[in-house]
Amino acid sequence: MDKVGIEVKPRPWLEWILWAVWFLAEIFFLQNAIASGKELQSTAATIFWVIFAVLLIAGIVVWIIRSPEKQD
Amino acid sequence: MSDKGKKNLGRRDFLKLAGLGMGAVAATNSSSGDGSPVAKKTAMEKFQDPAGRPKRPWWVKTVDEPTVEINWDEVNRINEQTTTVRGPGLGIHAGADLPGELSEKGAALKKERLEKGTPGWALKDQAIYNAQMWDLRGESYYLGPQTAETPEDMGVPKWEGSPEEASKIIRAAMRHFGAAQVTFMELDDRTRKLMYSHDPDGKELVFEDVEEAYETEEKRVIPNKCKYVIVWSVQMSLETLRRSPTHTACQTTLGAYGRSRRIQGLTQEFLRGLGYQGLGEGSINALGIAPAMAVMSGMGELSRLNRVITPEYGPMVRVFKILTDLPVATDKPIDAGIMDFCRKCKKCAEACPSEALSFEDEPTWETRGGWNNPGHKAWFEDSVKCISYWRTGSGNNCTICFAVCPFSKEDKAWIHDWVNFGIATVPAMDGFFRSMDDAFGYGTQSDPEEWWNLDLPEYGISTDRSVTEA
Numbered sequence A: 001m002d003k004v005g006i007e008v009k010p011r012p013w014l015e016w017i018l019w020a021v022w023f024l025a026e027i028f029f030l031q032n033a034i035a036s037g038k039e040l041q042s043t044a045a046t047i048f049w050v051i052f053a054v055l056l057i058a059g060i061v062v063w064i065i066r067s068p069e070k071q072d
Numbered sequence B: 001m002s003d004k005g006k007k008n009l010g011r012r013d014f015l016k017l018a019g020l021g022m023g024a025v026a027a028t029n030s031s032s033g034d035g036s037p038v039a040k041k042t043a044m045e046k047f048q049d050p051a052g053r054p055k056r057p058w059w060v061k062t063v064d065e066p067t068v069e070i071n072w073d074e075v076n077r078i079n080e081q082t083t084t085v086r087g088p089g090l091g092i093h094a095g096a097d098l099p100g101e102l103s104e105k106g107a108a109l110k111k112e113r114l115e116k117g118t119p120g121w122a123l124k125d126q127a128i129y130n131a132q133m134w135d136l137r138g139e140s141y142y143l144g145p146q147t148a149e150t151p152e153d154m155g156v157p158k159w160e161g162s163p164e165e166a167s168k169i170i171r172a173a174m175r176h177f178g179a180a181q182v183t184f185m186e187l188d189d190r191t192r193k194l195m196y197s198h199d200p201d202g203k204e205l206v207f208e209d210v211e212e213a214y215e216t217e218e219k220r221v222i223p224n225k226c227k228y229v230i231v232w233s234v235q236m237s238l239e240t241l242r243r244s245p246t247h248t249a250c251q252t253t254l255g256a257y258g259r260s261r262r263i264q265g266l267t268q269e270f271l272r273g274l275g276y277q278g279l280g281e282g283s284i285n286a287l288g289i290a291p292a293m294a295v296m297s298g299m300g301e302l303s304r305l306n307r308v309i310t311p312e313y314g315p316m317v318r319v320f321k322i323l324t325d326l327p328v329a330t331d332k333p334i335d336a337g338i339m340d341f342c343r344k345c346k347k348c349a350e351a352c353p354s355e356a357l358s359f360e361d362e363p364t365w366e367t368r369g370g371w372n373n374p375g376h377k378a379w380f381e382d383s384v385k386c387i388s389y390w391r392t393g394s395g396n397n398c399t400i401c402f403a404v405c406p407f408s409k410e411d412k413a414w415i416h417d418w419v420n421f422g423i424a425t426v427p428a429m430d431g432f433f434r435s436m437d438d439a440f441g442y443g444t445q446s447d448p449e450e451w452w453n454l455d456l457p458e459y460g461i462s463t464d465r466s467v468t469e470a
Helices: A013-038 A042-065 B011-018 B024-028 B089-094 B098-116 B123-136 B163-177 B247-274 B290-296 B338-345 B347-351 B383-394 B400-404 B415-425 B427-439
Strands: B181-186 B204-208 B219-223 B228-235 B317-324
Touching: A013 A042, B089 B098, B089 B383, B098 B123, B098 B383, B123 B247, B163 B181, B163 B228, B163 B247, B181 B290, B228 B247, B228 B290, B247 B317, B290 B317, B338 B415, B338 B427, B347 B400, B347 B427, B415 B427
Parallel strands: B204 B219
Antiparallel strands: B181 B228, B228 B317
16 A cells, blocks of 8 residues: 655745735835824825735735645 | 943834834824834823933934034124014114015015915914914013912922932923923033023023022023023924915914913923022023024934924924023933934925025035024024015915924824934935935925814824823
């Protein structure tokens, strides 16, 4: 009977750091977007919202691309 | 020896600066604007510093000499009435006919704007401006209201305590009276030169070796022992001044002056109640050079717009002073990279409609006219151009330079602390920060009509934005 082995590949530590940086950056830009709105600084708020959205989409895309199913 | 670098970045500060913390976003939604990564508000905590000094961002360094270079041998006490252009000095410096010509043009423009209903200068705007003017022109007392009971009246000895304790209780009282910042300096052979020789009303300010201050028709006498200066600021409304140079905007300046009269009177009565003298401004802008005293007492740094810029409020304050014989713990000047940033920025000079502000890269010793006070290295302004625009352009005190300054920011978005941190620590990026300030739309004029639709807090200011006690 053939043996079936399952290999679990841990996420490299560098990747965890990058995801943490991404998360903190998202918090930073979200805070600035909301707070700039409260400060009635519409241009600044718009720029921060755009950066937040682009970063969010980029993160989602990277997550999907690097998901285990895609790496088979 | 300089105290530069004395404040180290603690672990807690670092965490705050990094914006770490799961409650960060939630904090954004608090009404007080809590959530700054650096200066978390801790209202109702106890003073930790013996003198009640506020904790400032760690990049605000205390230094022995201010960032503005001063040659004290060249500094002399000036006559406020004849040197500055706010009063008769304008005729002296620019010709006797000019004040009349400006008044005539200004009156015509005012009428035209009222008839047209020009936004910001229409009747309701003029009305709120005039209302604030009433407060501004109220009574100020050099010797104080002198109605409060003294310790002698109450049959007890006067208050005694260390200079630190004195500073602390004065800070506590004045913050409660409405002051934004309270700092202290001592008049010595150098800083006494920052006192006017004559007040705006023409009365001579004379130091005498007497016990009690007094005032006559010709002079105000300052006892030599009244050598401690309480320097304090009153906030102006940034959201309001974003409408500069309209009446809608500039009425907040008058409002700050009006509130200062009350704070001054209260403080004078408080000092009297302790058994000490409090000598205030007998009229608006009296006693001494406010920005210079603010710089020497560490409230802020001198800037291109020739006013003080504070780390906490930027230029959005008016500065006042009281002399006292109550010994207090004094404060040192600061360096937060502000004057250095002014070298690159020039946003105020570019925005000034009368081109009164200097475009020079470096501050100079050379003054631009008799209205400037020599002896310090600054970006001297052409005050005649400035006041001419007040009279014939804005019809008020303009304040465009205050409104466009990159340090004029609310405290809600974290980015402002990061930028201020960058300005203080990486001067090479000053030009980049200036460009980003423009790109993000800061300093652009807001619609004066929109102001009437805003639900602003009392006085249009946030009173909990200032400082965390150390």
